[in-house]
Amino acid sequence: MPEESKPGSLNSMLSQTAKDDFDQALRKGFWRSFSAWFKGKENRLLPYDEVRRLMPYQGQHYLGMREIPLNKIIGSVGRYQDFDRAFLPRRANLGSRWVSIDIAHLQDVILPPIEVYKIGDAYFVKDGNHRVSVARERHQEEIDAYVIEVDSPVVVDENTNIDDLIRQIEKKDFEQRTRLMDLRPEAKIDLSLPGAYTNLFEHIETHRWFLGERWKRPVSIEEATASWYDEVYMPLIQVIREQGTVKEFPGRTEADLYLWIIEHLWYLREELNKDVSLEDAAHHFTEEFASSPLRHIANLFRQIANAFSEGHDPSITNVENSPEENPAQKKEE
Numbered sequence: 221m222p223e224e225s226k227p228g229s230l231n232s233m234l235s236q237t238a239k240d241d242f243d244q245a246l247r248k249g250f251w252r253s254f255s256a257w258f259k260g261k262e263n264r265l266l267p268y269d270e271v272r273r274l275m276p277y278q279g280q281h282y283l284g285m286r287e288i289p290l291n292k293i294i295g296s297v298g299r300y301q302d303f304d305r306a307f308l309p310r311r312a313n314l315g316s317r318w319v320s321i322d323i324a325h326l327q328d329v330i331l332p333p334i335e336v337y338k339i340g341d342a343y344f345v346k347d348g349n350h351r352v353s354v355a356r357e358r359h360q361e362e363i364d365a366y367v368i369e370v371d372s373p374v375v376v377d378e379n380t381n382i383d384d385l386i387r388q389i390e391k392k393d394f395e396q397r398t399r400l401m402d403l404r405p406e407a408k409i410d411l412s413l414p415g416a417y418t419n420l421f422e423h424i425e426t427h428r429w430f431l432g433e434r435w436k437r438p439v440s441i442e443e444a445t446a447s448w449y450d451e452v453y454m455p456l457i458q459v460i461r462e463q464g465t466v467k468e469f470p471g472r473t474e475a476d477l478y479l480w481i482i483e484h485l486w487y488l489r490e491e492l493n494k495d496v497s498l499e500d501a502a503h504h505f506t507e508e509f510a511s512s513p514l515r516h517i518a519n520l521f522r523q524i525a526n527a528f529s530e531g532h533d534p535s536i537t538n539v540e541n542s543p544e545e546n547p548a549q550k551k552e553e
Contacts, residue, residue: 238322242315245357249308256304262381263305266295268337268344270382274389275339278371285333287362288343292378293336293352295344307353314350321354333364340376343367383414390417398424398445407449409475419479424448453478459498468510481505 256263294305302311309318324331334348343365345352355363374388391410394417395401400409411417428444460466460477469477485501496504 234323234326235319237326238319239315241322241354241357242309242318245318245353246309246312246315249304249306249310252306252308253304253310264381265300265303265305265307266344266380266382266385267300268295268297268346271295271339271344271376271385272370274382274385275370276373276389278373280337280368280370283338283367283369285364285366288336288338288365288367290352290356290361290363292341293343293345294378294380295342296349297337297344297346299345299349303349303353307349307356309353317350318354321350322357325354325358333366336365336367338367338369340372340374340380342376342378342380386414387411387417390414393417394421397421397441399442400445400449403442403446404449409453410473411475411479412471412473413476416476416479420475423452423479423482427452452482456481456498456502459502463499463502463506465502465506468506477502477505480509 253263255261290307293307296303302309302314304310309315321331331351334351335346336343336348337346338344346368348365352363373392374385376385394409398421400407409420411420424441424444427448428439428441431439431444431447456478457474460474460481465477465481466472466474481498481502484505485496485498488496488501488504
C-alpha cells in the first residue's frame with residue numbers, strides 16, 4: 221500500500237470510531253430517557269430563557285475563562301431539546317457535528333472554550349452543546365468555558381428542575397411580602413407544589429381581614445402574618461406532628477398538609493354543619509387520603525362491611541374514599 225494512502229485509512233478509521241461513539245451515545249440517551257420516564261424522574265435540560273423569565277432580574281457580570289465541572293451544566297440557551305440532562309444526544313440528525321468534534325478529541329485537537337451562563341452553582345450552555353456532549357461521553361470532568369454569571373436570588377445547582385425553581389422563587393417572594401423570617405426566625409415553611417405559596421399568602425390575607433373585623437382597625441401584613449403563624453398555622457402543625465401525619469404522605473411536607481387539612485376542615489364543617497376540631501379534621505383527612513395501601517384496603521373492607529350491614533350493594537361505594545382521590549395527586553394534575 222502506498223504511503224500516501226495511509227492518512228486516508230487513518231481518517232476513515234477515526235471517522236468510523238466517532239460514528240460508533242455517536243450511535244452508542246444515542247442508544248444510551250434513549251434508554252436513559254426511558255428509565256427516567258419509567259421511574260418518574262426528571263431527564264430534561266433546563267431552558268435558559270424559561271429560567272431567566274421566572275427569576276427577577278438582578279444583573280449579570282463577566283467572569284472570564286475558567287474550568288467548570290461538566291456535571292454542573294444543567295441547561296442550554298437554544299439546544300435544550302437536542303440533549304438530555306446528561307447531555308446525551310436525543311436526535312439522530314445531531315450526528316454530523318457530534319462526530320466531527322469526537323474526531324477532534326480522538327486526534328487530541330484543542331477545541332475553543334464553550335460559552336456559558338452561570339446561575340447559582342449551575343451552568344447553561346450558550347455555545348458549545350456538542351462539545352459538552354462529547355466531553356461527557358469521554359468521561360471528561362471539566363471543560364474550559366467563558367462564563368457570564370447571572371445574579372440569582374435563589375439556590376440553583378445540578379439537581380434543580382423547573383418545579384424546584386418555581387417553588388424557590390415563590391418562597392422567596394412569600395417571605396419578602398410577609399417578612400415572615402424577620403417576624404418568626406424559627407419558621408420553616410416548605411411546600412412541594414408550585415403555586416402553593418400563593419394559596420398560603422391568601423390564607424394570611426383572609427386572616428388579616430378577620431383581624432381587622434375583630435380589632436376594628438386596619439391591620440398590617442406584618443401583624444397578620446405573625447398572628448396567622450401563631451394562632452392558625454402552628455396549632456395545626458402541632459396536631460400534624462402529634463398524629464404523625466407526614467409519614468402517611470411520603471414526599472410531602474408539614475406545610476403541604478397544613479393547606480390540605482385546613483381546606484378539609486372547612487369542607488367537614490360545611491358538610492356536617494357543625495364545629496370540627498383540628499385533631500378530628502387531621503385524623504379524618506389521614507383516614508380518607510393517606511397513601512398507605514394497607515389503609516386503603518382497610519377502608520375498602522370497612523365500606524363493604526358497612527354496605528352489607530345497611531343492606532346496600534357493596535359494589536356501590538363512595539368514590540371520595542377511593543385511593544385515586546388522594547388530594548396530593550389532585551394538586552399535581
